[in-house]
Amino acid sequence: MTKNSVKNFIVPFAVCLLLAVALYPDSTLNPETYSTEGLELNYNISADLAMVDNNHSLNHNFFSPQLGKSFEGFKEAIAFKESQGDYFTVNTLGYLGKYQFGKETLKLLGVYTPNQFLYNPELQEKAFIANIERNKWVLRKDIKRFEGKHIAGIKVTESGILAAAHLAGPGSVKKFLRSYGGNNISDDYGSTVRGYMKKFSGYDTSMIAPDKKARVTM
Structure with a gap:
């Protein structure tokens, strides 16, 4: 009997033996009467018997979508920072x-029922887009003037500007940029305009069109 034949025989044999003992504990079947003496048992189970794909390690690499610097990545990164x-x-x-909107900002976007807003994810997503569109219109000249420059040790990008406007409002972002970092407003939790500009720099927000009259519509 070849080594491969032994491999293909011994594993099924052992499984059948164990099943027989479990199913018929009171039968005359006596495992002690069976012996593997003389069989070559010093081997590793082959990949096909173990049902292991040689192209994958046993430490499974679970799939995780990579949003990168896309707009979806930008949106979800802000959401995680704001509310996880x-x-x-x-x-x-x-x-x-999800995006931690204040009631006054919601009014600017045409949302007057905070409770309805809180329990409506679709409305929240639309509000985020509308707010970004509005802020991009308000800051359009500053984006053109300062994008690519270095202020207060960070490179200014459009996405960084829009993220900071989400945090502190477009007026605060104008003050930061036009003072070249001297006026760095923070919120009550310690997040600053500069910090948001740095954290959310380099995302692709080019698909957002500036819109002075951006509103939420259902």
């Missing part, structure tokens, strides 16, 4: 949802 992506959260200052 929780649509239904309200912070200690009353800011709402």
Whole structure:
């Protein structure tokens, strides 16, 4: 009997033996009467018997979508920073949802029912887009003037500007840029305009069109 034949025989034999013992514990079957003496047992189970794909390690590499520097990546990165992506959260200052909107900002976007907003993920996503569009219109001249420059030790990018505007409003971003970093406003939790500009730099926000009258529509 060849070595491969032994491999193909011994594993099924052992499985059948164990099943027989389990199913018929009171039968005359006596495992002690069986012997593997003389068989070559010093081997490793082949990949086909172990059902292991040689192209993959046993430490599975789980699939994880990589959003990178896309607009979706930008949007989800802000959401994680603001609320860890929780649509239904309200912070200690009353800011709402996945992107932590204040009630006054929502009014500018045409949303007057905060409770409805909080429990409507679709509305929250539309509000985020509308707010980015509005801020891009307000900051369009500053984006053109400062994008690519280095201010307060960071490279200014459009996505960084829009992220900072989401945090502190477009007026605060104008003050930061036009003072060349001297006026660096922070929120009540310590996040700053500069910090957001740095953290969210380099994302692709080119598909967002500036819109002075951006509103949420359902």
